[in-house]
Every structure is written in C-alpha cells, then in structure tokens.
Amino acid sequence: xxxxxxxxxxxxxxxxxLPDTVERDLIEHKNSCESCRLVFEKRLKLFAMMKxxxxxxxxxxxxxxxxxxxxxxPMPEKIRYHGKAILVATTFAxxxxxxxxxxxxxxxxxxxxxxxxAQKVISSVHFPEEMNRNWGEMQGFFMGWISASIALLQFVxxxxxxxxxxxxxxxxxxxxxxxxxxxxxxxxxxRFRKSQAGYNSKF
Amino acid sequence: xNVSDYELIERCLSGDKNAFRPLVEQYQRxxxxxxxxxxxxxxxxxxxxxxxxxxxxxxLHTFNPKYTFGVWIHRIAIHSAIDFxxxxxxxxxILDNDSDPDxxxxxxxxxxxxxxxxxKVASSEAFKRxxxxxxxxxxxxxxxxxLRHFREMNYDQISDVLKIPLGTVKNRLFRAREKLQxxxxxxxxxxxxxxS
Numbered sequence: 001x002x003x004x005x006x007x008x009x010x011x012x013x014x015x016x017x018l019p020d021t022v023e024r025d026l027i028e029h030k031n032s033c034e035s036c037r038l039v040f041e042k043r044l045k046l047f048a049m050m051k052x053x054x055x056x057x058x059x060x061x062x063x064x065x066x067x068x069x070x071x072x073x074p075m076p077e078k079i080r081y082h083g084k085a086i087l088v089a090t091t092f093a094x095x096x097x098x099x100x101x102x103x104x105x106x107x108x109x110x111x112x113x114x115x116x117x118a119q120k121v122i123s124s125v126h127f128p129e130e131m132n133r134n135w136g137e138m139q140g141f142f143m144g145w146i147s148a149s150i151a152l153l154q155f156v157x158x159x160x161x162x163x164x165x166x167x168x169x170x171x172x173x174x175x176x177x178x179x180x181x182x183x184x185x186x187x188x189x190x191r192f193r194k195s196q197a198g199y200n201s202k203f
Numbered sequence: 204x205n206v207s208d209y210e211l212i213e214r215c216l217s218g219d220k221n222a223f224r225p226l227v228e229q230y231q232r233x234x235x236x237x238x239x240x241x242x243x244x245x246x247x248x249x250x251x252x253x254x255x256x257x258x259x260x261x262x263l264h265t266f267n268p269k270y271t272f273g274v275w276i277h278r279i280a281i282h283s284a285i286d287f288x289x290x291x292x293x294x295x296x297i298l299d300n301d302s303d304p305d306x307x308x309x310x311x312x313x314x315x316x317x318x319x320x321x322x323k324v325a326s327s328e329a330f331k332r333x334x335x336x337x338x339x340x341x342x343x344x345x346x347x348x349x350l351r352h353f354r355e356m357n358y359d360q361i362s363d364v365l366k367i368p369l370g371t372v373k374n375r376l377f378r379a380r381e382k383l384q385x386x387x388x389x390x391x392x393x394x395x396x397x398x399s
Contacts, residue, residue: 053333
C-alpha cells in the first residue's frame with residue numbers, strides 16, 4: 001500500500017467501515033512506514049478528542065409544547081390520500097396529453113390541415129331528427145358525440161402541434177406557465193385546507 | 204426499521220395524534236443536541252427542535268418506511284438548521300471578529316461557563332474548544348461531523364440523512380477532519396516533534 005492510499009483509507013479504518021482485506025494492508029503499512037504512523041496517531045488523537053465531546057445536551061422537556069401545537073394540526077392522513085389522487089390524476093392527464101400530442105403531430109405531418117380537422121369535428125356530430133327515436137338511433141347519437149369529442153381533442157392537439165412546430169419557444173413557455181399555474185392552484189388549495197383546520201405554524 | 208416507531212406512525216396516520224408523543228419523547232434529546240451543535244444557541248435550538256417535530260408531523264404521510272424514523276427526523280433537523288444558518292449567516296459569521304464584542308452572542312455563550320447546556324463535567328476548556336471548532340466548520344461539513352461523531356451514525360445512515368452519495372460522505376468527513384485537526388492539534392506538541 002502506498003502512503004497516499006493509506007491516508008485515503010485511514011478515516012474509513014478508524015470509522016470501522018473498512019473491509020477486512022484492506023484493513024490488514026493498512027495496518028501492515030502503518031507498522032512499516034514512520035510518516036504514516038505519525039499521521040495515524042494524529043488522527044487517532046482527533047478521534048479521541050471528538051469522543052470526549054460526545055455528551056448530549058441537557059435540554060428541557062419540549063414534548064408538552066410540541067404536542068400542544070400538534071393538536072391544532074390537521075390529520076396528516078387526509079393529505080396522504082389527496083397526494084395519491086393528485087399523482088394518479090396527473091399521470092392520467094399526462095398520458096392523455098402525450099397521446100393527443102403525438103396524434104396532433106401525426107396529423108400535421110400527414111398534411112391534415114387545421115381546417116380539415118375542424119370539418120371532421122363538425123361532420124362527426126349526428127343530431128337526432130326526431131324525438132321518438134329507437135335504441136339504434138340513440139346509439140348512433142352517443143357514438144356521434146364521442147367521436148366528435150375525440151375529433152375535437154385531436155383538433156386542439158393539431159393546433160398545439162402547429163404552434164409548437166412554428167413557435168416552439170413561445171408555445172412551450174405558455175404550456176409551462178399553464179402547468180405551473182395548475183400546480184399553484186392545487187398547492188394553494190392544499191394550504192387553504194390546512195389553514196382552515198387551524199394550521200397556524202410559521203412553516 | 205424499528206417496529207414500534209412504525210406502529211406509532213401508522214397510528215398517527217390513522218388519526219391518533221397522541222401516538223406522536225412517544226416519538227417526540229424518544230427523539231427530542233437527539234434532535235435538540237444535533238440542532239444545538241449546528242447553531243450553537245440554546246433558544247434557537249429549542250425553537251428549531253419544535254419546528255422539526257412540527258414539520259415531521261405535517262409531513263408524516265411522506266415518511267418512507269425504507270428509513271428509520273431516527274434517520275428521517277435527523278434529515279429534517281439538519282436541513283432546518285442549515286436553512287436557519289443560511290438565513291442568519293451575517294450574524295453567525297462574525298464569530299471571529301474580536302473588534303466588536305457586543306455583537307458576538309455566540310462567542311459570549313461559548314465563553315460563559317454558566318451557559319453550557321451540557322453537564323458540568325463537560326464544561327471544561329478542552330470541551331468548549333472542540334465545540335467551537337465544530338461550530339466554525341461550514342454547515343455541510345459540520346453536519347457530517349455531528350452525525351458521525353456525536354450521533355454515531357454509519358456512512359450509510361449519514362448518506363440517507365443528507366441524501367448524498369457515500370463517496371461524498373467520505374469526502375466531506377475527510378475535509379472536516381483535516382480542518383478540525385488543523386484547529387485542534389496545531390498548538391499541541393506533535394508526535395513527530397518528540398520522535399526527532
């Protein structure tokens with residue numbers, strides 16, 4: 001073992017964190033190298049000094065004061081479930097947005113114009129001609145609205161895609177601001193909930 | 204992890220606020236000592252200790268059973284103390300300025316034997332020199348020294364508390380010890396002197 005390595009391993013040895021194999025090499029080197037032995041003894045002295053200063057503080061019992069403040073707190077478990085719900089909702093929203101975004105990009109790449117997308121929205125809506133329609137007509141009616149909704153979302157995604165391709169910096173900045181605003185609204189509601197329940201702490 | 208701590212946390216999360224009391228009673232001494240060594244001010248340490256437990260309670264739902272409650276509460280304690288030192292840096296940095304003794308509350312506390320929150324046995328000059336040397340380390344280095352030497356945590360635990368890689372723990376400990384050695388052992392006759 002070289003002296004440089006000895007200094008590198010010394011602290012780990014004194015902390016009891018060194019593997020046995022390296023430990024043996026380190027002790028052998030210490031016994032054979034005078035300058036490293038001095039380094040070792042100096043460090044050992046520091047460790048002894050630090051150990052002598054390990055008396056814990058004598059502090060007053062703060063449990064009553066802490067528990068008194070905690071009584072005014074809302075229960076943490078409520079926040080836990082909100083946290084999970086927000087996580088699931090965010091994941092779902094991101095998945096939908098991602099899907100629509102790529103659909104929109106695909107539309108733009110395939111040359112589908114925004115005007116075509118808008119036409120698709122209008123043409124997929126089937127308004128019922130009579131009020132006393134049968135079940136088949138009802139099905140057609142609802143399917144029409146569902147396909148219209150999807151087409152509408154694709155239309156929006158196409159617009160966003162065009163904007164991103166044409167004005168990437170501005171669009172991404174606006175989207176970022178919208179996401180930040182959303183987070184702010186969610187966290188703001190959370191803070192409001194805490195204050196409503198008597199959360200009067202400074203943090 | 205400690206089963207009883209885990210059960211207490213589960214009870215807290217199920218709505219039993221009183222289940223938090225045993226956790227406070229068990230850990231307040233360690234938290235206070237850690238925070239005190241970081242900020243070296245008794246009243247501040249008291250306030251910060253309370254703040255640490257409040258934060259712990261408010262964030263109990265985020266507690267990860269992968270860690271022990273002790274590691275988790277120390278993480279909050281160290282970060283609260285570092286935040287405090289960052290906010291109060293100008294006042295705390297004048298520790299070495301001898302020109303204005305009135306502006307040195309920390310120095311007075313260290314010099315005043317009646318102040319020490321430690322037992323009288325621990326109020327010796329040597330003890331205070333070590334405390335002062337640790338206090339004067341930069342916060343990041345001070346944290347690893349406190350966790351290793353006074354809380355007796357191993358490298359893995361320190362890494363968990365500070366959320367830093369093992370290599371960084373070793374590096375910071377080495378740097379901190381080099382500085383402490385320089386301050387604490389510079390006026391003492393070295394072993395080398397006696398040999399030659």
